[in-house]
Each structure stands twice: as structure tokens, then as C-alpha cells.
Amino acid sequence: MDHLSDVDLESYEIQNPDGYEGGLGGLTRRQFLKYCTAVAATLGLSALMGIRIAEAATATTRPPVIWLSAQECTGCTESLLRAYHPTLEALILDMISLDYHEALCSGAGHQAEAYKAKSMKDNWGKFVLVVDGSIPTKDDGIYCMVAGKTILEAVKEAAEGAAAIIGIGSCASWGGIPSSNPNPTHAKPVHEVLPGKTVINIPGCPPNPYNFLSTILYLLTFGKPPALDGKNRPKFAYGRLIHENCERRPHFDAGRFALEFGDYGHRQGFCLYKIGCKGPETHANCPAIGFGDVGQGNWPVGIGHPCFGCTEQGVGFTKPIHALAEVQTYAPPTAFPAVNAPKGERVSPAAAAVVAGVAGLAVGAGAMALRHMDGGSDSSADRHDNDR
Amino acid sequence: MTAITHQPLGRKVVTKPFLVLGLFVLIAAYFILRRFLFGMGDVSNMSNGYPIGTWVVLDVVIGTAFGCGGFAIALLVYIFNRNVYHPLMRPALLGGVFGYTLGGLAVMIDLGRYWNAFNLLLPWYGQPNSVIFEVALCVMAYITVLWLEFWPVFLERMPPAFKQRFGLDKLQAFLKRYMYVLVAVGVLLPTMHQSSLGSVLLIMGSKLSPLWYTTWLPLLYLTSALAMGYGVVMLEATLVNRAFKTPSEVALFAKLSRVAAGLLIGYLALRWGDLVDRGYLELAFAGDWDGNLFLTETALFLVPIIVLLSRRRASQRWQFVGAVCLLAAGSLYRLDSYLMAVRPGNGWTYFPSAPELMITIGIVCLEIMLYLLFIKTLPVLSGNVAESRGRPS
Numbered sequence: 001m002d003h004l005s006d007v008d009l010e011s012y013e014i015q016n017p018d019g020y021e022g023g024l025g026g027l028t029r030r031q032f033l034k035y036c037t038a039v040a041a042t043l044g045l046s047a048l049m050g051i052r053i054a055e056a057a058t059a060t061t062r063p064p065v066i067w068l069s070a071q072e073c074t075g076c077t078e079s080l081l082r083a084y085h086p087t088l089e090a091l092i093l094d095m096i097s098l099d100y101h102e103a104l105c106s107g108a109g110h111q112a113e114a115y116k117a118k119s120m121k122d123n124w125g126k127f128v129l130v131v132d133g134s135i136p137t138k139d140d141g142i143y144c145m146v147a148g149k150t151i152l153e154a155v156k157e158a159a160e161g162a163a164a165i166i167g168i169g170s171c172a173s174w175g176g177i178p179s180s181n182p183n184p185t186h187a188k189p190v191h192e193v194l195p196g197k198t199v200i201n202i203p204g205c206p207p208n209p210y211n212f213l214s215t216i217l218y219l220l221t222f223g224k225p226p227a228l229d230g231k232n233r234p235k236f237a238y239g240r241l242i243h244e245n246c247e248r249r250p251h252f253d254a255g256r257f258a259l260e261f262g263d264y265g266h267r268q269g270f271c272l273y274k275i276g277c278k279g280p281e282t283h284a285n286c287p288a289i290g291f292g293d294v295g296q297g298n299w300p301v302g303i304g305h306p307c308f309g310c311t312e313q314g315v316g317f318t319k320p321i322h323a324l325a326e327v328q329t330y331a332p333p334t335a336f337p338a339v340n341a342p343k344g345e346r347v348s349p350a351a352a353a354v355v356a357g358v359a360g361l362a363v364g365a366g367a368m369a370l371r372h373m374d375g376g377s378d379s380s381a382d383r384h385d386n387d388r
Numbered sequence: 389m390t391a392i393t394h395q396p397l398g399r400k401v402v403t404k405p406f407l408v409l410g411l412f413v414l415i416a417a418y419f420i421l422r423r424f425l426f427g428m429g430d431v432s433n434m435s436n437g438y439p440i441g442t443w444v445v446l447d448v449v450i451g452t453a454f455g456c457g458g459f460a461i462a463l464l465v466y467i468f469n470r471n472v473y474h475p476l477m478r479p480a481l482l483g484g485v486f487g488y489t490l491g492g493l494a495v496m497i498d499l500g501r502y503w504n505a506f507n508l509l510l511p512w513y514g515q516p517n518s519v520i521f522e523v524a525l526c527v528m529a530y531i532t533v534l535w536l537e538f539w540p541v542f543l544e545r546m547p548p549a550f551k552q553r554f555g556l557d558k559l560q561a562f563l564k565r566y567m568y569v570l571v572a573v574g575v576l577l578p579t580m581h582q583s584s585l586g587s588v589l590l591i592m593g594s595k596l597s598p599l600w601y602t603t604w605l606p607l608l609y610l611t612s613a614l615a616m617g618y619g620v621v622m623l624e625a626t627l628v629n630r631a632f633k634t635p636s637e638v639a640l641f642a643k644l645s646r647v648a649a650g651l652l653i654g655y656l657a658l659r660w661g662d663l664v665d666r667g668y669l670e671l672a673f674a675g676d677w678d679g680n681l682f683l684t685e686t687a688l689f690l691v692p693i694i695v696l697l698s699r700r701r702a703s704q705r706w707q708f709v710g711a712v713c714l715l716a717a718g719s720l721y722r723l724d725s726y727l728m729a730v731r732p733g734n735g736w737t738y739f740p741s742a743p744e745l746m747i748t749i750g751i752v753c754l755e756i757m758l759y760l761l762f763i764k765t766l767p768v769l770s771g772n773v774a775e776s777r778g779r780p781s
Contacts, residue, residue: 343736345433350742358749366712369630373705 027090035085042214042289043226043236053221062094063220064119064127066158067101070151071144071178071187072133076169077103079206083213084293091213095220099127102146113147120161128219129162131155134171134178135193136185143185152193164219165199167191168212173203173233174313191232200225201232203284205310205317210289211237231313233283242279242307243329245287247297248272261304272301276322278309280329394478394544394767397632401764409753416750419743420497428500431743437736438727445726446748447494449585450719451755452527452578453616455487457624458534459578460617464647466571473644475637475770478541479628480621482768485534486755492531494751495524519587526581533574539563541766582613589725595732597678598668600725604658611655612718618648619692619714624759626708634769638704645696645707648714652693656686681724688717 027035037050069077080088092098098105099119105112120127133151136143141152159165167190170176178187191199202212215234218226227235243249251257251271258266258275266275273280279287279301286299286307301307309315309325319325423431434441457480464470465477496502507513508524515521543551543560551557563570586609589596602608622641629636663669672682695701695710727738740748763769 342435343734344435344437344738345741346737347739348741351740351745354742354745354749358745366708369627370705370708372630373626373703373708 027086036217038085039214039217042210043218049221053217055221062097063163064097064099064123065092065101065130065216066099066116066120066127066162067104067130067132068151068155068158069102069146070131070133070135070155070172070190071185072169072171073177074103074132075206076132076212077101080209080212082292083209085210086213088209091216096128096216099123110147120158124161126163127161128216129155129158129165131165131167131172131190132169134175134187134189136178136187137193138184138186155190155193159194159197164225165190165194165197166202166212166215167199168202169207170203170205170310170316173201173311174231176205177317180317198225199232200228200234203233203238203311203313207311208237208284208286208289208291211285229283233311237285238283238311240283240285241328242282242284242286242301243327245285246279246301247287248301266304269304272304272306273325273327275306276308276320276324277301277306278312278315278319278325279307280325280327282307282309282312282315282325284311394541394770396545396767397634397764397769399632399764401761406757406760409757412746412753413750413757416747416753419747419750422743423497423747431741431747433738433741433744435736435738437732437734438730438738440726441498441738442727442740442744442748443494443498445723447751448491448498448527449722449726451487451491451494451751452585453582453613453718453722454620454715455484455491456578456582456613456617457481457487457621458484458537458617459575459582460614461621462571462575463614464644466568467575472640476621476625476640476644478768478770479624479763480617481534481538482541482759482762483620483624485531485538486758488527488531488534490751490755492527494748495527497747519584519590523581523584523588526577526584530574530577530581533570533577536563537567537570537574540567541768544767545765578613579610583607583610585609585613585722592730595730596725597671597729597731598666599663599671599678599682600729602662602666604662605725608655608659608721611651611658612721615648615651615655615692616715616718618644618651619711619718622648622707622711623715626704626711628763628769629704636704638702638707641707642701645701645710649693649696652689652696652714656689656693660686678729681720681729685717685720685724688713688720692717 033050033054036054039053040049043049083091086095092101092104100112100116102112105115107115133144135141135152135155136150137152141150144151146154167173171178171187172190174189175183175187178185179189189199189201191197191201200215202215204211211234214236215226218234225234229235229238231238243252246252248269248271251269252273256265256268256270258268258270258272260266260275266272271277287301290296290298290302292298297303306321308317308321309319310317315325419431428434432441432443458477461473461476461480464473496505499505508521508528540560540563543556543563546556548557551560583606586605586607589601589605590603592601594601622644625637625641628634663672672679691713692710695706695713700706701710
């Protein structure tokens with residue numbers, strides 16, 4: 001299919017950015033509908049929903065999004081920049097109106113802050129608030145300030161007028177690296193500083209961009225968050241353990257493990273549980289959708305590194321990388337079968353003797369029985385020969 | 389149509405062959421005890437590559453095919469209303485009773501977690517799409533039906549006073565009145581599970597050579613099981629006739645052999661026709677292990693067809709040869725498709741261990757012992773056995 005990179009940007013003319021043609025962002029109508037249907041499939045919705053998603057995504061009034069960055073590394077944004085279906089620019093230029101994002105907005109300084117204030121005022125109660133990074137709370141949150149305001153304040157203020165709040169990344173979802181011991185800034189996840197508000201958490205370090213994009217499109221289409229689990233993570237993405245869909249799972253069940261990096265088992269692609277893979281206690285869809293749009297198998301475990309549990313509070317950045325995971329499905333036995341288990345037995349002399357004995361007995365008995373039978377001449381009379 | 393009378397043979401039960409058979413049963417009992425004390429690996433060579441070993445293949449798949457005598461004769465007598473074969477019914481039924489009951493016993497030995505077996509009977513654990521689940525339920529039901537069908541034999545043997553005291557005469561009348569229900573179920577159930585024993589192999593996929601793997605497996609298993617049922621009735625009756633000098637039933641078998649031969653022709657035609665249709669004919673003549681096994685099977689199937697259709701079928705000797713070849717052919721077909729032609733890949737090999745074989749042999753010996761015990765003490769064999777009695781063997 002034609003890719004955006006094939007378009008000569010110098011001569012490409014966007015007709016009306018807010019009209020239908022502009023809304024497609026350089027895609028043909030067919031490409032765009034295909035993309036929306038694929039998103040519907042990611043969300044586990046019917047293909048018809050793709051049409052509704054397309055309608056929502058090309059609506060003339062693009063829903064405004066305010067993106068606040070707290071104690072973060074911009075990894076979440078970086079990973080979003082590497083999404084290709086759609087690209088982030090297709091999202092922020094055509095589907096949503098990203099009114100404020102410190103790393104991406106073209107304005108700077110007072111101009112950017114003023115635009116944010118204007119947008120929030122104009123769209124009070126309608127905009128989507130996205131927060132990446134954890135919120136420092138020690139000393140009234142002075143460890144993270146933007147435009148003279150603590151991020152704690154900014155988040156609380158924006159949350160009041162937000163239609164929906166998304167915490168993207170592990171830091172915003174459960175604290176992430178900044179909240180690890182000794183947690184010098186008393187960093188907290190977004191939902192802990194916004195008691196009473198529903199915060200959709202998209203954990204991951206970085207999170208898979210498509211989990212975020214799918215959640216955004218769900219919100220646009222249905223006007224409500226997707227089904228969430230107990231930790232407010234969308235169930236379509238975080239409903240199952242990595243262990244359940246891992247391509248190395250058969251090795252776990254068969255007891256075939258890599259014991260150190262580069263050993264025989266590691267080179268053979270065996271299970272990484274014994275070198276600290278946290279897949280058995282981490283909920284995410286990484287094995288199902290992979291990372292980086294370069295094909296199946298491209299995710300940490302797929303390329304030979306144990307999962308470190310970034311989407312799971314109390315696992316990522318908390319447990320040592322090479323500590324054993326607590327298997328939540330069922331614990332493996334203490335002793336596993338050996339990797340080079342014998343593949344069955346060959347014939348033993350005793351067994352051969354038994355088989356030969358039975359065969360000999362059968363032939364002998366059959367022959368004896370035959371010898372005493374009358375052949376063909378007599379079929380009704382019962383001959384009384386003294387056989388035994 | 390005169391009523392058929394049945395009488396016990398009334399010979400001495402504990403004879404020398406009986407004791408020899410008993411010895412093998414004791415050896416098997418020792419290894420079965422070891423299997424339950426120390427686990428399957430102690431006595432068996434079964435592995436992850438070959439989870440189905442001789443216990444299932446010989447005692448269940450082949451054993452229940454041998455137990456199809458009752459099914460095959462009941463089909464003729466009750467469904468096609470050929471009453472001339474009625475005298476064969478009870479001995480055939482008895483063979484079925486032991487073939488199936490001891491097949492069930494073998495499964496209990498073979499099940500790794502046998503203590504969970506009762507879960508099969510709990511409907512909320514049932515998996516109705518599973519072939520093996522159907523086989524398990526069906527075989528359990530059929531064992532029950534077989535014993536119920538056989539129950540009148542016990543009742544006939546009991547003294548009338550005893551029966552009256554415990555109301556068993558009423559049970560006898562009840563069973564006699566509703567026997568047709570049992571007979572109908574007793575024909576239905578083996579039709580279901582003998583074909584399903586073939587369906588089980590459908591999941592083998594490429595592990596099984598195309599010479600055996602076909603979507604017709606269920607029908608091939610059913611027809612060959614029926615033919616084996618007739619074969620086993622002929623074999624049993626011939627051996628009993630030789631050993632105990634009972635009246636010969638050769639004339640009756642001459643008729644029966646046409647039915648068996650017809651089934652076998654149908655079986656071979658389907659098997660070869662399907663092979664040609666799927667385009668794998670050259671595999672049969674490849675000269676390798678699989679091809680030669682296939683040709684051996686065909687040769688063994690052809691012997692009974694030729695014998696039973698020629699004038700030789702009136703000879704007891706040729707009937708015996710035909711029945712033995714038929715049973716050998718059916719058994720080899722089952723052994724090949726379940727074990728000898730199965731390649732699980734990855735270097736797996738399997739040959740049964742001596743203890744494993746001894747358990748199978750012991751179960752077969754127990755079957756023969758019980759058969760002898762029953763025909764000697766219970767009214768199983770029909771007709772005028774009293775005439776030929778008088779000379780203890």
C-alpha cells in the first residue's frame with residue numbers, strides 16, 4: 001500500500017484540514033477505513049465498529065487533548081512517535097486536537113501556556129487529559145514545576161475540567177522508576193493524587209503505542225472508557241498474563257529453560273523464566289502485538305531478554321531483574337524433566353523373548369489344533385479322537 | 389422355531405491348562421501391583437512420544453474388537469432376524485463381556501491419574517466434542533449392558549427356591565420382557581465406539597502414514613470390528629468344539645462365513661479405493677516398512693475372503709484358518725495404525741517392556757480362564773451338550 005513516505009510533502013497540498021479529505025491525513029479512503037477496522041480488531045470489536053471509529057476520527061470537531069508531563073523521561077512520547085498505523089502526526093493532526101504537549105507543541109513559553117489555558121477554558125468538561133510521569137508530592141510537589149506551577153497543581157486543575165483522564169506509562173499508572181525506593185520525591189501515580197476520578201492507566205515502560213491509540217479511539221467512538229480491570233487498565237490490552245500468550249510457553253511447560261545468557265538453552269530460544277522473566281506475573285498483551293511494527297516476535301522476550309514486568313506494580317523497577325517470578329497460573333514442579341530426556345526405549349532382550357514366546361505358542365497351538373481337525377471331508381459328525 | 393436350551397458343560401474347572409493360565413495371571417498381578425506402587429515408568433516403556441502403548445492397543449483397541457462377537461451376532465439375530473444363529477449368541481456374548489470388562493480394567497491400569505477417572509461421569513466436566521470421551525462413556529455403558537444381557541444366565545443357574553425368596557424370579561421375568569431394549573442399546577453402543585476408535589486416530593495427522601490415515605478411518609474400524617466379531621465367534625466355537633467334543637457348528641458357520649466375507653470385501657474395496665482416490669497407491673508398493681505392513685494386512689484379509697467364499701468354508705480346518713487370518717488381519721490393522729506405523733517424530737521410539745507385555749498377556753489369560761470357568765459352570769453353550777458329555781477330558 002502507498003505509504004505516507006511516498007507522498008511528496010513539498011508538493012502535497014492539504015485541502016481543508018478540518019474537512020473530510022484533510023481528515024484522512026494523506027491516506028486514501030480505503031487505507032483509512034482499513035486502519036480503523038484494524039483498530040476495531042485490536043479492541044476485539046466487530047469490523048462494523050471500524051466504520052464508527054472512522055466516523056469518530058473524521059468528525060469535524062476534533063476532540064481537544066491536553067498532555068501534561070510530570071516526572072518522566074519522554075519515553076512514552078518517543079514510543080508514540082514510532083507508531084506507524086497511524087503515525088502520531090495522523091493522530092494529533094487529524095483525529096484529535098493536541099492542544100498542549102510540552103515535547104510536541106510548536107509554540108513555547110508563555111505562548112504555549114496561554115494556548116493551554118484558552119483551550120481548557122473553551123473546552124471545559126470536554127477535553128481529554130493525558131498525563132505521563134509520576135507526580136512528586138513531597139514538599140508540596142516542588143520537585144517538578146512547569147511555568148512556575150507545580151505539576152501536582154497543574155494536574156489537579158486540569159482534571160477538574162477533563163472528560164476523561166489517561167495515565168500513560170508506568171510512572172503515571174503506578175509510580176514507575178521515580179517511585180522506587182527510596183522514592184526521594186514521594187512520587188505518586190496520577191490516580192492517587194486525583195481521588196474520586198477515574199484514571200485509565202496504560203502502564204508500560206514505554207507502553208505499546210497501540211494500546212494508547214486504541215484507548216483514545218475507543219473514547220472518541222463510544223464516549224466512555226473501555227472495560228477496565230481492578231487497576232483501571234483496559235482489559236483488551238492487560239486482561240491476560242504475558243505467560244499465557246508467550247511464544248516460549250511450550251518450553252516452560254516442557255521444562256526447557258535458558259539458565260544463563262548465551263547458554264545452549266538461550267540460543268535455542270528456551271523459556272527465560274529461570275533468568276528472571278516476569279511474564280508469569282505480568283499482565284500485558286506484548287506477545288500478541290509486539291513492538292516496533294517490524295513483525296511478530298519483536299518484543300523483549302521474543303528477542304531473548306526476560307520480561308521485567310514494567311506494566312505491573314510491585315514487579316517492574318521493584319523486583320531484581322533476575323529474581324524468579326511468582327507464577328500465577330500454576331507453580332512449576334521443583335524438579336523439571338531434563339532437556340535431553342530419553343526418547344523412549346528400544347526393544348529389550350526380555351521383551352523380545354516374550355513376544356517370540358507368544359508368537360511361537362500361537363503358531364504351535366494353531367498348528368496342533370489344525371492337525372486334529374478334519375479337513376473338508378466331514379462337516380457335521382463329531383469325531384472323537386483322543387486329542388488333548 | 390424351537391426354543392433354545394442352554395446347559396453348563398459341567399467339566400472339572402481346575403485343569404492343568406487352567407493352572408498354567410493362572411500362573412501368567414499371577415505374574416501380571418505382580419507387575420500391576422508394581423505399577424500402582426511405583427508408577428507407570430517402573431513397568432512400562434510408554435513415553436511422551438508414545439503415550440499409547442500395548443495396554444491400550446492390545447487390551448482395549450484389539451481386545452474390544454475381539455469382544456465384538458456379541459455385537460456381531462446380536463446384529464444378525466435380532467436386527468436382521470436370522471434366528472438360525474441364535475445358538476451362537478450366548479457364547480459370543482460371554483466373549484464380549486470379558487473382552488470389554490478386561491479392556492476397561494486395562495484402561496484403569498493405563499490411566500496415569502486413574503483416581504480422576506470418575507470425573508468422566510460428572511456431566512459438568514464432560515467435553516462432548518472429544519472422541520475419546522465418547523469412547524470412554526460408551527465403553528462403560530456397554531460393559532454395563534453386556535453384564536445385564538448376561539444376567540439371565542446367572543438367574544437360570546440359581547435354585548428356584550432361592551430366586552423366589554429374594555424376588556429374583558420377578559427380575560428374571562422383567563429382564564426377559566425388556567431384553568429387547570438392552571439388545572438394541574447393545575447394538576447401538578459398539579457401533580458408536582468401534583467407529584470412534586478409528587476417529588481417535590484422526591488427530592494423528594501426519595504422524596500416521598497416509599496408508600492408514602484417511603477420513604474413512606471410522607468406517608474402516610467399524611467394518612473390520614464387525615468382521616472380527618464373526619471371526620472370533622468361529623474361532624471360539626471351533627476351539628470349544630475341539631476341546632470339549634461338543635456338537636459341531638460347522639454348517640452354521642458355513643453360512644455365517646458369507647456374511648463375514650462380504651464385510652471384508654467391502655472393507656478392502658473401501659480401503660484400496662480410498663488409497664487410489666487419494667493418490668497414495670505407490671506408497672503401498674514402496675517396499676519400505678509401512679508399505680510392507682500394509683501389504684501384509686491386505687494379504688491376511690484376502691485369506692479369509694478366499695477361504696470363506698470357496699467350497700472350503702464347509703471344512704472346519706479351513707474355517708479355523710480363515711478365522712485366525714481374519715483376526716490376525718484385524719489385529720495387525722489396529723496395531724499398525726495405533727503403534728507400528730505411527731511416527732511421533734523427534735526421534736521417539738517405542739517397544740513394550742517385558743513387564744508391560746506380561747500385564748497384557750496376563751489379562752488375556754484371565755479372559756480365557758474366566759471364559760472356561762463360565763462355560764463349565766453356567767448355561768452358556770447351547771443344545772445337546774449332555775449327549776456328548778460323559779467322557780471327562
